Amino acid sequence: MDLSVLLRRFATADQADRLAGVAGPIRSCPKGDCLIREGDRISALSILVEGVAHAYRAMPGGVQQTLALFVPGDVMDAKGYICERSSVSIRAATPIRVAPIPRLRLDELIDTRPSMARWLLAVMASDSAVLEEWAVGMGRRSAYQKLGHLLCEISARMRGADLANDEVCAFPLTQADLADVLGLSVVHVNRMLQQLRGDGLIELRQGRLKVLDRRGLVGAADFDPGYLGARVGIQGSR
Amino acid sequence: MDLSVLLRRFATADQADRLAGVAGPIRSCPKGDCLIREGDRISALSILVEGVAHAYRAMPGGVQQTLALFVPGDVMDAKGYICERSSVSIRAATPIRVAPIPRLRLDELIDTRPSMARWLLAVMASDSAVLEEWAVGMGRRSAYQKLGHLLCEISARMRGADLANDEVCAFPLTQADLADVLGLSVVHVNRMLQQLRGDGLIELRQGRLKVLDRRGLVGAADFDPGYLGARVGIQGSR
């Protein structure tokens, strides 16, 4: 898949070409590998080209809390890039391929082309929107709703990245991964998953998710897709 | 307090002057007033000049979940500005005064001065850092820790805004507010607060917070101030 095409979610074709033009060579990582660790200095903006990854924070007691999931086309850890230091670790949930855009090149683009700064702002805004939705969910939703909401989000983002046809998509997360994302125990994730199945909303096995009753799932999870993909504004004043 | 001085947390003196120069007239809001409602179009970037405000999302069932707290000098809802539409409501927790920077003026600044784009990126990054920390907390910390952590954060940010001398600061949030922030019930907030008092860590009454044992509080809450105030990088490549 062409990098420039992948980047069109937030960038215009012209911007995407320019970004792809300054990107470094694509790097492959086996499943389970850590690209970035908490505290690392960040010298490039990483674009996920293929596979699924997640950003997490290790907590005292060996537990960890996932803070973001990445699908192809996503910018990984834009905040880390801006702060020059990452506050999370990023691990490949499947084998992945990543395109780095070196700081030297990107900073120059940002300084010479206002539209590039707007692109990065849009990326940050989108990341924030997802995180905001997660924060709401962690605080006020039941385990059943959290799971339903997450499944909705993943399904929606997979379709956004052209990785789902119809209601079926690859689902590379284990129940332990889901537990990390949602701040629940593995055991309880399992039970809620079965409840979702029992309610005839989903089918999930062997790395494939099928949404049987989207209407029902969205309703049960209180999911509003608006916060995703909403092509962000800030188009420039001149 | 001069607007330009307030803005120096993320901006250089020169940038701050420029921003203050294009700001509109300061607007006052009584306590409890809503500046912005979910779904509103955003036509200016709002800087909090005085008082405390919070951003929240209304949930089905009349509950609400707070997503951000603002102290003087904070940019309120930068994400809403970028997306041109807000996903949260913002309410004055105390009487407040707000300086708006109109979109027309700010967009022009951003387009002509790369350093202004960097300023907004730094603001976004800082907001994300706080939200990230909240998301971690909601998922993996006990009610006791959540409360401790929030008190640490508020105290630290108040000091950052020069609103606290030593270990004492104004604390304008009610227990109900705290419950909204932390996703807990008011009753349980009350109990945990008493436990914190009983453990000799804090004193909190009538809108004043006093940290009696900072070491102990930080330890109990697993608080690492690094994510705050850390003057963000991205200083420009030229």
Add this chain to the structure above:
DNA sequence: CGCAACATTGAACGGTATCAAGTATGGTGG
């Protein structure tokens, strides 16, 4: 085949919510 990772199930415990009162506290009008 045998191992390792993942998924499932049950029982007991504990943290938090919920419901229902009751107690300061501060502001307002008489």
Add this chain to the structure above:
DNA sequence: CCACCATACTTGATACCGTTCAATGTTGCG
């Protein structure tokens, strides 16, 4: 200055959601 009211805070009893521990089943893979 007092009676009154609204708001915030405190307290207890009970129920439920989710965790933990421990064990068993299942799947895929070298």
